[in-house]
Amino acid sequence: MKVLVIGSGGREHTLVWKLAQSKKVSKIYCIPGNGGISQIAECVSLDPLSFPELTEFAKKENVDLTVVGPEIPLVGGIVDFFRAKGLRIFGPNMKAAQMEGSKVFAKNFMKKYNIPTAEFEVFENSGDALAYVEKLSRSSKQAGKFSCVVKADGLAAGKGAIICGTKEEAMDAIRSIMEDRIFGDAGNKVIIEEKMEGEEASLIGLCDGETIIPTIPSQDHKPVFDQDKGPNTGGMGAYAPAPVVTEEVYCWAEGRIFNNFLKGVKAEGI
Template identity: 45%
Template sequence: MKVLVLGSGGREHAIAYKCAESSKVEKVYVAPGNGGTAIENKCENVNISKIDEFVAFAKKEAIDLTIVGPEVYLVEGVVDTFKKEGLKIFGPGKIGAQLEGSKSFSKDFMKKYNVKTAAYEVFTEVEPAIEYLKTVDYPIVIKADGLAAGKGVVISETYEDAVSTVKSFIVDDVFKGAGQKIVIEEFLTGPEASILAITDGKTMLPFISSKDHKKIHEGETGPNTGGMGVIAPNPYFTKEVEEDFIKNIMNPTLEGIREEGFDFTGIVFFGVMITQKGVYALEYNVRMGDPETQAVLPLMDSDLVEVIEKALDGKLSEVTLEWKNGHSCCITGASKGYPASYPTGFKITVNDKFASKLFIAGAKEEDGELLTTGGRVLNVVAIDSTLEDARAKAYNDMKNVDFEGLYYRKDIGEIK
């Protein structure tokens, strides 16, 4: 088989790496890819990034399967376009992709199908939103409706802070259109969990759980990022919590996908919070998470390509997912200054003692060297029989990687 992976981050490197493990796969093309996929086994980068270019390439190279990494292509309708051309692609159609593309769409969907979620209201104008903010309990959560690269969620501690946030979203348009509509949502407390699940529209199978660390600094402080590290499985996601999740969140979501008639063969990423009143859905994504994918896929014993093929054939009910009996720890190495402005172009060095898996997120390969190009530059992923040992391995190997200004959190996977 020839597989095409769309995207250029650490998630896409992890997907390409997992596809390359399959005995069925001869070649993995990554478009546009990065410095890691350029040198990954069986992989080759293709310097294209537009939907019409993807279609032309898939036809020309007789690609057997295309896997979509980033949400933006799904929201733009890449799946619909590929299917019209008779090409096999894994991901939801444009309408189903609105579960991630619009926070208000997804919250209304949750309400309609009794998915357990926080109370909320939707606003497009400043004044009604400000009036509503006078009636709520604090803290309060304010979300940009559209895609904001994982940064469109603010927790406001006070009324004044909330008013300032609403104005920055709607008036100042800090997210360039994505915050012109906002969702104001009840604040919930408890440990968060991320669960990726694969569906063929009839059956849904959850992957092992994971725990993301979103803030830039230790102790979950500072501004939100795309993700500074992940552990899997999530120690807070107990059997009891899992049963609550399946009954009150996953199954009603699948029912909604069926009832709405979404063309949805792909991934539903559930962001949930484990509260004293049970498990609540925070949000949906409609693709694999980043960096959750980097922690979860190395623990998968099943052949990912075979599982995806079963989903595309509508036969996911025949699949039992197999997992390694262990733990993974993924630590993100970021550029100094991220998530604000940061310099790039620094050489990445990896010494001979490095023993973990290195996924590249924001770097290019040039003349045999890796040079930084992004805010989140790389992911160090280690696996072991216990979380403590996986963490120790990952942090030890972080010392075997370097570039100027390398920053990473020192508390990924600490369980208090």
């Protein structure tokens, strides 16, 4: 079969690398690809956000399956566009992609369907957000330590969550996102949420709207410097399996997160 991969990063390089190992795959295209990908697939210089060009290419080359890596085309509705043209494509539709495209959408979904998540508040202007931080600061003086996470609502290349250890850091984050517009329209809204303590891990599942197939647990390292120092990035590296996800943790996540997520997806018609 012929496979088209959309994207140009390390994620897409890994997808192409793995697809190339399958005996069922005879040809791999990547749009636009990169230097590393070009060694194992044919890179095509097209705009990954020009859906008409992409579908025209897929039809012309008799592509059997398209796999999408980046969030932006998914949030933009590439899956819906391909399916409307009768083309097979792997990825969430536009509505489901809002889970990644809008943190506000995702947090409200989690709250509605009893999926464990950090306590949070949503703000649409910097004044209200700054006033909330002042309130947090006053209450934290009694607790002895200030901490929160300020998040841009929309896509920010993995850099939209700013961990703040002081009131000043939180206020700077709000002003940078909402007033200086460092993430553009992604910062039209911000979430201010409690900082969760502990070791982070990822448990990813493949969902068709009816069932979820979990993958092995992994651990993604986001801070730019060693020892988890510095601002977050889209990811400095990851490994799997992650031993922090014990069988007990895995079973808890399956029951409290995956099962409730699936109930929500079905109820919302996603």
